[in-house]
Amino acid sequence: MGARNDELLARYQRSVMGVFGLPPLVLSHGSGCHVWDVDGNRYLDLVGGIAVNALGHGHPALVAAISKQAGEAIHVSNLFTSEGQITLAERLVELAGAPEGSAVFFANSGAEAIEAAIKLSRRTGRSGIVAAEGAFHGRTTGALALTHKPAYREPFEPLIAGVSHVPYGDEAALRAAVTSETAAVVLEPVQGEAGVLSPGPAYLQLARELTRQHGTLLILDEIQTGIGRTGTWFAFQQAGIVPDAITVAKGLGGGVPIGALVAFGPDVAGMLTAGQHGSTFGGNPLAAAAALAVLETIEDQGLLAHAGTAGQHLVDSVLALDHPLITEVRGAGLLRAIVLSQPVAAQVAALARDAGFIVNPVAPHAIRLAPPLVISTDELDSFIQALPALLDAASDPEDLP
Known part of the structure; x- marks a missing residue:
């Protein structure tokens, strides 16, 4: 050029x-x-x-928030917390319409949020995960097991076991795949990397019905669709369902790296306990300040x-x-x-x-x-x-x- x-x-x-x-x-x-x-x-x-x-x-709102926070504290480690981190967690729970007792784990990226979701699913005592053909959930080795594209997966196999992929939007295939051995169903409400494909609300509603029936977690990947991208705070809200967890990243920090796993309700939020997961940088003061500025600006404007x-x-x-x-x-x-x-x-x-x-x-x-x-x-x-x-x-x- x-x-x-x-x-x-x-x-x-x-x-x-x-x-x-x-x-x-x-x-x-x-x-x-x-x-x-x-x-x-x-x-x-x-x-x-x-x-x-x-x-x-x-x-200007994001620049001001980042500049102010950079002059106060960029990072404090997960040995401590900050008011911004607490406020951001409360805000995400509120915007997601999550029930009392919900909680947030902060990471640095969408892939890290998916890794946290995989560990959450393992706390059910089961190991099976159902994902979709065409899915993209990240390239770290756990997330890669859920990602479908063979060119991404095959050079790094064997990946974690127990993951199956069903045709996206195929209700019969989803019914057949979800059993009492399934720890979680992980779906994107809209598949971005597959070409911006949507299965429609009925498919997500069926996923919610089947996961409840089998005691399985429904985890929705809102990494690309969340934070107002589809016209609501999260795309799942357009399907009229309540998942067990969502993963968030991308637009949340407006360019500052941040990811999050939002667990809905105390039973799910309590599944990961002290020492079972962590992140050095996750939800640090700079990332939290950026995310709060993004959320406030989306609402105000x-x-x-x-x-x-x-x-x-x-x-x-x-x-x-x-x-x-x-x-x-x-x-x-x-x-x-x-x-x-x-x-x-x-x-x-x-x-x-x-x-x-x-x-x-x-x-x-x-x-x-x-x-x-x-x-x-x-x-x-x-x-x-x-x-x-x-x-x-x-x-x-x-x-x-």
């Missing part, structure tokens, strides 16, 4: 472990919903750090409702293009996938980047959008207006319907 970008990427290749391949850009800074690379090119960020930058870049209305505007406007390459727009709120009739998502994403837009080709036929919750409809419209030309340039006219 420019001389400085190329120079830094050459240094990246020499010094950074290549688990991500070679990134296309070296970004220098951001403001609102835009980011700039080191050569001064500006991009509309429609990925938001993969649903992390809920308030965009440089939001009405961003839950905005995620719903802006997301629907995106859907309606993209479909109104009536472009032959677009087959549907999936998802909820501001977690969306534009589904294509040809496997050209990577080409569209590269063309979009050249035109000043960052999108995610999450699957060959799907472009994922997870912009900051503060994005305006005008900013969305700038991408939508550019989209037809990008699709035309990426597609083979002979293969269009």
Whole structure:
């Protein structure tokens, strides 16, 4: 993209472990919903750090909270606690609608929250876990056992035993899989990495019914869908159910690493006791301050409702293009996938980047959008207006319907 970008990427290749391949850009800074690379090119960020930058870049409320806390105490270890950590735990329990006696374990990432959830499930005395095909729960070895993609799993097998994967959204398969030996059913309310797929509320309601019937924990992975991303604080709230636990991360810290396991009710919250789990950095004062600022800003600025209305505007406007390459727009709120009739998502994403837009080709036929919750409809419209030309340039006219 420019001389400085190329120079830094050459240094990246020499010094950074290549688990991500070679990134296309070296970004220098951001403001609102835009980011700039080191050569001064500006991009509309429609990925938001993969649903992390809920308030965009440089939001004054988040900057102020982090700056203030950095001047007071960044870290105190888990030998002590802080008022911010306590307040954040109370707030998460409240926003999740969890009953009296619920509690929170703080970690540093979504994968760590899943690891805590796996240990929670083992405290049932059972070891079987049912997850879904297409699931992505993280890459640490425990979380990887729940993640479905063979390319991620196979180089590191054997993983923890007892995990089975059922077709996502298949009610008969779920009924057959959950038994009295199942410790937990772990599901994403919307599968982000699989291409923004939703099974619908009836599937989650069935999962709740089956887990209650068999004395099994229902653990919902809200790492990508939580913190207002789908238009409610958590996606499970749209299905009208109460899980036994949820995992949270990504948008919670607005970019500061933090994860959490929220256990619903005293029976579940009490399953992990003193000494059975821990984290050096989890829920430290800096992360707690950032998370509290994110939650307060989402509430004060009405961003839950905005995620719903802006997301629907995106859907309606993209479909109104009536472009032959677009087959549907999936998802909820501001977690969306534009589904294509040809496997050209990577080409569209590269063309979009050249035109000043960052999108995610999450699957060959799907472009994922997870912009900051503060994005305006005008900013969305700038991408939508550019989209037809990008699709035309990426597609083979002979293969269009």
